[in-house]
Amino acid sequence: MALKLALFGNPNCGKTTLFNNLTASSQYVGNWPGVTVEKKEGFLRGNKEIKIVDLPGIYSLTPYTDEEIVSRNFLFKEKPDLILNVVSALNLERSFYLTLQLLELNIPMVVVVTMMDKVKKNNKCEIDFVRLTKMLNCKVLTVNSHNALECLEKTREIINLIGNLKYDENFNLKYSENFEKYIEKITQTLSSFENLKEKEKRKIAIRFLEKDEEFLGEIEFEDEEILKVKEILKDIEKSYGEDTKSVLIKERYDKIENIVVFSTKGLDFKYDASDKIDSIVTNKFLAFPIFILVLGGVYYFCINVLGKPVSDYMACILNEVISPKVEEFLIGLNVSNWLINLIVSGVFSGVGTVLIFIPQVFMLFLFLSLLEECGYMARVAFILDRLFLKFGLCGKSVISFLVSSGCGVNGIMATKTIKNENCRLITMVSTTFIPCNAKIPIIVLICSNVFRGSFFNVVLVYLISIVSIFIVGLVLKKLNSFKRLEPSFLMELGPYNLPNLKNTFYYTFSNLKAFIVKAGTIIFLASILIWFFLNYGFSNGSFGVVSQEDSILAHIGKLLTTIFVPLGFGNWQAVVATLSGLFAKENVVNTFGVVLNSSKNSNGVISFEGIFNGNFAALSFLVFNMLCAPCLAAIATIFKQTASLKETLKIIFFQTVSAYVVSLFVFQIGGLIFREIGFTSCSIITFLVLFLVLIIIFSFNKSNKKI
Amino acid sequence: MLKIKSLKDAKINETVIVKKITGDANLKNRIMELGITKGIKIYVKNFAPMKSPIKVFVRGYNLCLGINEAENIKI
Numbered sequence: 117m118a119l120k121l122a123l124f125g126n127p128n129c130g131k132t133t134l135f136n137n138l139t140a141s142s143q144y145v146g147n148w149p150g151v152t153v154e155k156k157e158g159f160l161r162g163n164k165e166i167k168i169v170d171l172p173g174i175y176s177l178t179p180y181t182d183e184e185i186v187s188r189n190f191l192f193k194e195k196p197d198l199i200l201n202v203v204s205a206l207n208l209e210r211s212f213y214l215t216l217q218l219l220e221l222n223i224p225m226v227v228v229v230t231m232m233d234k235v236k237k238n239n240k241c242e243i244d245f246v247r248l249t250k251m252l253n254c255k256v257l258t259v260n261s262h263n264a265l266e267c268l269e270k271t272r273e274i275i276n277l278i279g280n281l282k283y284d285e286n287f288n289l290k291y292s293e294n295f296e297k298y299i300e301k302i303t304q305t306l307s308s309f310e311n312l313k314e315k316e317k318r319k320i321a322i323r324f325l326e327k328d329e330e331f332l333g334e335i336e337f338e339d340e341e342i343l344k345v346k347e348i349l350k351d352i353e354k355s356y357g358e359d360t361k362s363v364l365i366k367e368r369y370d371k372i373e374n375i376v377v378f379s380t381k382g383l384d385f386k387y388d389a390s391d392k393i394d395s396i397v398t399n400k401f402l403a404f405p406i407f408i409l410v411l412g413g414v415y416y417f418c419i420n421v422l423g424k425p426v427s428d429y430m431a432c433i434l435n436e437v438i439s440p441k442v443e444e445f446l447i448g449l450n451v452s453n454w455l456i457n458l459i460v461s462g463v464f465s466g467v468g469t470v471l472i473f474i475p476q477v478f479m480l481f482l483f484l485s486l487l488e489e490c491g492y493m494a495r496v497a498f499i500l501d502r503l504f505l506k507f508g509l510c511g512k513s514v515i516s517f518l519v520s521s522g523c524g525v526n527g528i529m530a531t532k533t534i535k536n537e538n539c540r541l542i543t544m545v546s547t548t549f550i551p552c553n554a555k556i557p558i559i560v561l562i563c564s565n566v567f568r569g570s571f572f573n574v575v576l577v578y579l580i581s582i583v584s585i586f587i588v589g590l591v592l593k594k595l596n597s598f599k600r601l602e603p604s605f606l607m608e609l610g611p612y613n614l615p616n617l618k619n620t621f622y623y624t625f626s627n628l629k630a631f632i633v634k635a636g637t638i639i640f641l642a643s644i645l646i647w648f649f650l651n652y653g654f655s656n657g658s659f660g661v662v663s664q665e666d667s668i669l670a671h672i673g674k675l676l677t678t679i680f681v682p683l684g685f686g687n688w689q690a691v692v693a694t695l696s697g698l699f700a701k702e703n704v705v706n707t708f709g710v711v712l713n714s715s716k717n718s719n720g721v722i723s724f725e726g727i728f729n730g731n732f733a734a735l736s737f738l739v740f741n742m743l744c745a746p747c748l749a750a751i752a753t754i755f756k757q758t759a760s761l762k763e764t765l766k767i768i769f770f771q772t773v774s775a776y777v778v779s780l781f782v783f784q785i786g787g788l789i790f791r792e793i794g795f796t797s798c799s800i801i802t803f804l805v806l807f808l809v810l811i812i813i814f815s816f817n818k819s820n821k822k823i
Numbered sequence: 824m825l826k827i828k829s830l831k832d833a834k835i836n837e838t839v840i841v842k843k844i845t846g847d848a849n850l851k852n853r854i855m856e857l858g859i860t861k862g863i864k865i866y867v868k869n870f871a872p873m874k875s876p877i878k879v880f881v882r883g884y885n886l887c888l889g890i891n892e893a894e895n896i897k898i
Binding site: 175176178180206207208209210213359361362365366369384385387390391394395398399400401403404498499501502503511604605606607608609610611 | 848853856858860870875876878882884888892
């Protein structure tokens with residue numbers, strides 16, 4: 117007999133930790149609400165008969181956000197055999213709200229209390245599990261979710277209980293006497309459900325009080341019944357002076373207070389330490405400087421201090437040791453020339469150029485994970501929310517942006533937790549502006565080869581990316597191109613945590629693995645294709661090896677060069693690099709590696725002479741590649757999230773237009789100021805565009821006064 | 824006329840009692856489901872640098888509320 121167990125609980129209560137320990141899998145656990153946005157399935161360790169489903173954390177069954185819809189749909193459509201309701205001891209009262217809701221669905225359930233260790237550290241507390249079990253009419257036990265063995269043991273215990281969980285069939289959580297009268301009235305009205313047990317009738321009555329249209333819509337009622345029930349509901353609203361749902365919520369919390377008072381002692385988690393850190397980290401004057409310092413520090417450390425020397429060393433070894441050795445070896449084997457060429461100047465230059473960035477990528481993911489684990493990420497959302505509202509974004513957008521600096525796909529997924537639709541779409545447009553790990557190689561490549569490796573230029577690219585986010589946010593907000601909804605911010609701020617090393621390393625390595633796998637597959641393939649199309653083409657009516665200038669790739673690139681002339685990189689090499697970036701951003705580096713292989717000196721430094729005329733052309737190229745349509749994986753994610761081709765195309769269109777406009781500004785205005793280019797008709801157009809953007813930003817202020 | 828105060832007007836370290844929750848049904852219910860019900864005590868811990876969101880302590884946990892939510896919690 118196969119069994120389905122579902123983990124339900126509030127966000128950030130330790131469900132995923134429990135899930136990982138039960139299924140021996142390693143899903144990522146973060147320290148901010150909403151890490152799990154989709155349900156995950158696994159089997160109990162060593163038992164393929166028992167399936168365990170980890171659902172997104174929710175506060176209630178009312179479907180407000182995507183996560184709640186996922187969890188709810190699972191509950192009603194896939195009907196689990198047993199619910200494991202995970203409850204954090206840190207906030208028993210709030211957690212029990214969901215518990216009560218779940219109990220009223222009459223599905224076998226066990227309540228698992230986690231984080232007891234954290235409460236115990238603070239004070240002497242006690243939970244009377246026997247009493248709690250009695251009061252909820254549901255088995256309540258505690259488990260240390262970090263201890264895998266204990267988790268397994270407890271779960272086996274629970275599974276043995278299935279089928280003979282001893283519940284009092286006639287037991288119901290009783291609300292206040294007055295309210296119970298109304299519930300009884302409703303159950304009595306449901307005359308066409310005579311065969312149903314009392315408990316099931318009560319469930320339907322409560323769904324009525326919850327105004328759960330979705331649930332009720334699937335049940336067939338007689339018209340008369342509905343009319344009668346509606347009358348009772350009206351009565352309730354009249355006598356309480358509030359809608360039935362609000363009354364029910366209040367009744368539930370009153371009940372919970374009662375339960376908690378009678379079954380626990382000293383269960384107040386002290387937030388002293390966290391509050392002290394918060395008073396500095398979210399301080400009026402210190403918050404922003406600390407944020408900039410932390411972020412700048414992380415990037416400086418990852419890219420410059422630790423990442424770069426290791427990368428340089430690897431590049432050196434690759435170019436001076438491995439590459440010649442392989443070539444020598446292949447020549448010794450009498451391999452034909454074209455194959456040697458393919459392997460050495462195609463694959464090695466292409467994939468190699470990407471792989472040497474492993475140290476940077478590793479460090480970046482490590483730090484991102486640490487920031488998230490300790491709880492700083494949630495604070496960032498807190499301090500930046502108000503500021504971001506002015507730009508059509510919100511605090512949670514920041515989380516998405518920070519995650520995006522690791523990988524845009526994860527960043528887009530993180531937008532799921534943003535409730536405000538308008539804000540979510542603007543975040544989706546701009547979240548991939550943030551240079552992700554695949555774009556870092558592009559920045560480093562250009563900065564170290566064109567700008568002589570100054571860290572200032574790396575910072576400049578990041579700054580332009582961030583400023584672009586604000587400008588695009590403002591423009592989109594003002595254009596009102598996405599539906600406008602009231603801004604909302606409701607977020608639990610959990611205590612700071614010491615990072616769990618197991619989690620951190622899992623997160624870092626799984627992302628690193630993805631990076632390497634990508635290099636071994638997509639980029640490997642792309643290298644071969646690029647090498648092929650770069651060395652072959654039609655000349656004099658026959659297909660064969662041609663010079664780069666005549667290759668197929670050069671011809672494709674030349675078709676589009678005109679568009680990019682105003683941006684300063686109207687040459688086929690740069691265009692082809694940009695296009696190849698659509699498949700994976702590392703391809704930009706990879707393409708340059710192959711295309712400019714001949715202009716590499718012995719240290720692996722690539723000369724960009726002839727590609728970019730002047731620093732601003734190079735900067736403009738960088739900016740365009742940072743902002744334009746993201747890679748295919750990210751586009752697919754956008755499509756999955758919006759579930760609409762129209763929205764997806766709209767988002768990509770906005771991204772590409774933004775990229776073009778910002779790059780235009782960078783090259784034309786920057787170049788003009790620093791006398792790298794002269795004043796041309798392009799300059800006039802640029803200033804016209806700038807004027808238009810400024811008008812949009814400042815014009816509609818009056819009509820859109822609120823926030 | 825006595826102005827009805829909302830959580831937005833509360834001061835740091837102040838403990839307030841919720842009198843009423845206003846706003847459209849969705850917002851109101853969402854706030855209530857997180858534990859902010861009529862009569863509950865809310866302790867205001869601090870404000871974000873730009874005065875919003877507000878970090879409060881309610882029912883034993885820390886909750887951050889945006890300006891929109893705070894305005895709808897009458898104290």
